[in-house]
Amino acid sequence: MRSLNDQPEGLGIAAVERDTGLPKDTLRVWERRYGFPRPLRDANGERVYPAEQVDKLRLIRRLLDQGLRPSRIVAATTEELAQMLEAAREAAPAAAPADWGTLLGLMHRQEGAALQRALQQNLLKNGLQRFLTDTLVPLTDAVGQAWLKGELSVAGEHLYTEQVHNVLRGAIANHGAHGGSPSILLTTFPNELHSLGLLMAEALFAPEGAQCTSLGTQTPLADIERAATQGGIDVVALSFSSAYPARQAVDGLNTLRARLPAHIALWAGGHAMREQQRKLPGIRVIADLQDGIAALAEWRAGHPA
Amino acid sequence: MRSLNDQPEGLGIAAVERDTGLPKDTLRVWERRYGFPRPLRDANGERVYPAEQVDKLRLIRRLLDQGLRPSRIVAATTEELAQMLEAAREAAPAAAPADWGTLLGLMHRQEGAALQRALQQNLLKNGLQRFLTDTLVPLTDAVGQAWLKGELSVAGEHLYTEQVHNVLRGAIANHGAHGGSPSILLTTFPNELHSLGLLMAEALFAPEGAQCTSLGTQTPLADIERAATQGGIDVVALSFSSAYPARQAVDGLNTLRARLPAHIALWAGGHAMREQQRKLPGIRVIADLQDGIAALAEWRAGHPA
DNA sequence: GTTTTCATTTTGTCCTGGACAAATTAAGTA
DNA sequence: TACTTAATTTGTCCAGGACAAAATGAAAAC
Structure with missing residues (x-):
């Protein structure tokens, strides 16, 4: 077990997982395959990661999230990593607001x-x-x-x-209106931690007069199904961040579509869904916020009060 | 890798870890030693935990939190576990509100x-x-x-x-007051998903005139440190749900204590912290909400404006 | 009788090295 | 160009061993 006073030497593998978000198994397999990280060992043979290696791991994680592959970057020097970050900066100029x-x-x-x-x-x-x-x-x-x-x-x-x-x-x-139509159930699949997209969707639909019920993030599929069929829900809307594996999203959505009764619509929004519409029959992919408004209008056109 | 379509069959070991808070290694070693849980295996030989076993693991988890030992309870039947829980509940009756x-x-x-x-x-x-x-x-x-x-x-x-x-x-x-003292930074460690405790703490401290800055859940240790030292923070307050491994909490807290300058106080609250005070020198363990008020009073007594 | 010390379980975490499927890239074909 | 197929990369899981921290129980000292 890890010593409490690991400050001067470095961090144990559990601490590095906590610090960088990289699972223990991944840290060990990188060491085996790429030769980095290369932690010291304590008296008991357990890994001790120096601070500088942890810093580099954090840098690597940023590039990974950007879409780069481990074999390309894990072996690279810190300078090369910084260069790659520089390149990424030029490739994707962000249209920042005025202030x-x-x-x-x-x-x-x-x-x-x-x-x-x-x-x-x-x-x-x-x-x-x-x-x-x-x-x-x-x-x-x-x-x-x-x-x-x-x-x-x-x-x-x-x-x-x-x-x-x-x-x-x-x-x-503060938007006031309640009890409108359609009744929309909002949530995300398990392993999806980002709740901002969900909240934006709710902020989009609620003022338009829809009755929104949000379950927050990470609702298991079986429970989404149960909640939708029990609660008089018209639309189940799911949000996916760009980090969510597209494959899992498509798989889960199709499963859910098959389990939900036909009269309940299924909407999928977020960056991860951008080009998946053709793999998702019977599911409305929402490209952006404007498209969300359009989807709402479509539903209402098909369901006159 | 885990498929999302694991609802009808059962859960993979990673999903069970997330659901029950029991680490993968612990689940495997229990199986080896006590014969429970005894998951099914999929085509690839990987563990698949049926829902009922996961339910039982959750029960066990609760009893563990109350101080019982694995060897005494892991082998017990679900009925016996329910009985133990019932006994524990009578020992500490939770007063449900009237409505x-x-x-x-x-x-x-x-x-x-x-x-x-x-x-x-x-x-x-x-x-x-x-x-x-x-x-x-x-x-x-x-x-x-x-x-x-x-x-x-x-x-x-x-x-x-x-x-x-x-x-x-x-x-x-709506509480109004801003810019008071002390300046409190609120957050949780990575792997801690529960944000309710955090919000309750903020709701407790803010009306008392403290200046609360919440970072939400899952802030890496290094970033907590940076944020605390950069932002003129007086107190760093961390929240732990009962599902959080006490070991990780204690270790992380001690590491953080060592890295933070002495003039910044460190508070730890939540069920997971109940009996850990003696393992946490230099850290103020907050037993419940009333104790939070007390901690605030103590701080103010020691730091006259 | 209470506390302290020491030996004995119990228990969680880490280790090695192997395996494999999902994801990604590359190559081949219509 | 678009689609299928093969090769590579990559993360997660497995088995079974090891060991230190924690908990327990017994013995000794106060």
């Missing part, structure tokens, strides 16, 4: 309350719909890019997510 | 809006502090119990969590 610099500063200095006020002002000025499409979508994208480039810490990104949550939940609570 | 039956009905029928209204009314009637201690804590406990006993579906539990989120975030946003 991006100010907002980034707030995130960096952990000024959550001020950040929330800024978002709230923008919401009041533009209305919920335009706040979503014109501010939140590009802003979230820019935050992701900034994190990728190392310009924004994980803490800054978390702070941003948290404040967007606050603003959106407040807006949804 | 428990009504609320359970709302959860069961997926009536989110009505559930939220009921919670909101209770909040207005009792004030935030008493709403937390007298309603939310026993209610959340009762929800957990009902889920364990199979009286409440996963969807029902998710719905409850979602509505509590809405109510608490609203309450925190």
